[in-house]
Amino acid sequence: MDNGVIQKPGFDWYRIENETWSSLNENELKEVSIAGKQIGILKQKEKLHAFAANCPHAGVPLCSGWLDAQGRIVCPKHKFRFDPANGRNTSGEGYKLYTYASVVRGNELWVYMSGGTF
């Protein structure tokens, strides 16, 4: 167990502890800690999205932002928009939000953290 997260030895998939699929509200931005890193998670249209918690523009916490009508994350500082599925900067400023692969197994949330270095 590491900071509320269980790491399977030999794997890079981390289960998000204290969060379950059924406990997440649809379209609610939530920041969690995985292996000492802050990431944002979002349940949207029966998919789990995981992304860097801080905006790639100036580091503002994105989970204090909101979603636009198309379900894109809107940063609260300068209102840049990001697609939570792929990190694309849909408002066109040229930034890229880092996203993580994620899956739901039963009621458990898993996030892939590449090689333990991220």
Ligand code: FES
């Ligand atoms: S800090 Fe997010 S858009 Fe500037």
